[in-house]
Amino acid sequence: MEMPSDVEMPAATEQARLFGAGPVPRHGPLDRFLRDRVYGEVLGMSGADLRFVLGPSDNGAMVRCDEVTTSTPVMLKVYGLKWIDGRRWDRPALRADLMRREYDNLRRVQPLGAGRGRHRVVRPFAAAAELGATLAEELVLGPDLLHYIEAAARWSGNGELDARLRQAAEFFADLHTLSATGRPGDGRGALAYLEKVVAQLTDFRILTSAEAAALRSVGRAWEVPGRLGPPDEVLIHGDATPTQFLFPPTGELVAVDFERLQYGDRAADIGRMAGELKHLFRLYTGDPWAGEPHIRHFYAAYLAAAAPAVEADALLDRARFHMACSELRIARNSWVDWDNRRFLVREAAACLAP
Ligand SMILES: Nc1ncnc2c1ncn2[C@@H]1O[C@H](COP(=O)(O)OP(=O)(O)O)[C@@H](O)[C@H]1O
Ligand SMILES: [Mg+2]
Missing domain, CATH: 3.90.1200.10 (Aminoglycoside phosphotransferase (APH), C-terminal lobe)
Structure with a gap:
């Protein structure tokens, strides 16, 4: 049966639940992404005792993630959460494209933005299209x-x-x-x-x-x-x-x-x-x-x-x-x-x- 395109898909609700504030469920898809690809492969931290907690997303697409035992934070830019034409979680292919483009762009400009210790470009860590189109990057603490x-x-x-x-x-x-x-x-x-x-x-x-x-x-x-x-x-x-x-x-x-x-x-x-x-x-x-x-x-x-x-x-x-x-x-x-x-x-x- 064909679903009308303006009905929210169950998969989207599922994805939205993944990014609620609080502890990330152990062994779930987000836990695996964070443990293996972000903290493991990129940040070089491994261990079964890593525990992740998400902060509130307020109104935007940015979700702070903290690792509890080591107090190492990362920033998640969740494209599913982004408001696009007044909606969230719809058009997964478009959101995955935006995420990939930003990930590629960040990698591309790393050397161009790296100026004499005075300025640089935020470091991208990993991206997962299947997880609500999420890009993990370095969390930068400080005023804008x-x-x-x-x-x-x-x-x-x-x-x-x-x-x-x-x-x-x-x-x-x-x-x-x-x-x-x-x-x-x-x-x-x-x-x-x-x-x-x-x-x-x-x-x-x-x-x-x-x-x-x-x-x-x-x-x-x-x-x-x-x-x-x-x-x-x-x-x-x-x-x-x-x-x-x-x-x-x-x-x-x-x-x-x-x-x-x-x-x-x-x-x-x-x-x-x-x-x-x-x-x-x-x-x-x-x-x-x-x-x-x-x-x-x-x-x-x-x-x-x-x-x-x-x-x-x-x-x-x-x-x-x-x-x-x-x-x-x-x-x-x-x-x-x-x-x-x-x-x-x-x-x-x-x-x-x-
Ligand atoms: N890596 C980061 N660390 C800390 N704050 C960030 C980071 N990336 C973005 N932000 C903050 O969140 C805001 C929204 O992020 P941004 O990437 O600009 O998303 P958007 O595409 O929705 O504008 C930024 O203006 C900045 O203030
Ligand atoms: Mg912005």
Whole structure:
């Protein structure tokens, strides 16, 4: 008998139960995966007395796993738990693909992200498609970049934020420079992305159709051949937001979440981050200009670290376009209040203007 596709399969319920908080049942599939492949093969710990306990998954896909006798933790990114189009546990093949892609990406960028003890990429341990599409990786304990941004905005921890932003800039510069292809890009993806977010914001009634038309019109100035195309494509993180950068007590930056790793324009990563800084400082302080000194610092640190591989004026010009896209992307979020969404739209228009 064929099951309607929107009915939750018993297998999915079974998988969901596997990841409930508390002790992992002995000799079950998750226990075997952790014991044999993660703690055994990768971490070199063997023994029948290993006992695993899972933490709560809250609302996301991340589940902390602790080994009780040795207090060795790992992080599980459970793709079955991820919200995709408002659902969890459905479309197992898609989730397994996302998991595999992230696992392969993390392995691929390990050497590129390993910079002079100042930054690195989170270490992947093992992946199991059949276990709710689970990727086991190193658990990184420490605040993320968002924490430093909020601290700087609210309690003037500016020096510390700028030191962290410098590390982020150096991470991007290494990732980009070490993966440079020497092949030029055409910028068509960037223009298509702008069109996509403008259309979404119009559908969500954040933009009137007149405002959308005005944004499309300033956007067209960027269609000049060569203006948005990078001189050489590089590997970009692809989702460079402040929660993807963690700072453990060792002082290094650890980058996570490489699901969107792809070849593209280095300006896309740094412009995305600039849009986030602009938005977060306005959100925390009410001052539309409060983020600017940090954006300038971040760009200057990037240019210093990437020299002589980049031509500064052209890069910063393209970054302006990507910063606008980043602002429009954030304006889509319903959890951002109306006033801040409108601010982001105005800022994006200003960024795109000649
Ligand atoms: N290995 C890790 N150790 C500690 N925290 C992590 C780790 N990986 C991710 N996180 C935290 O969990 C959040 C979500 O993880 P992420 O891989 O970015 O998932 P998503 O694809 O859902 O964004 C991250 O923003 C980060 O704050
Ligand atoms: Mg993420």
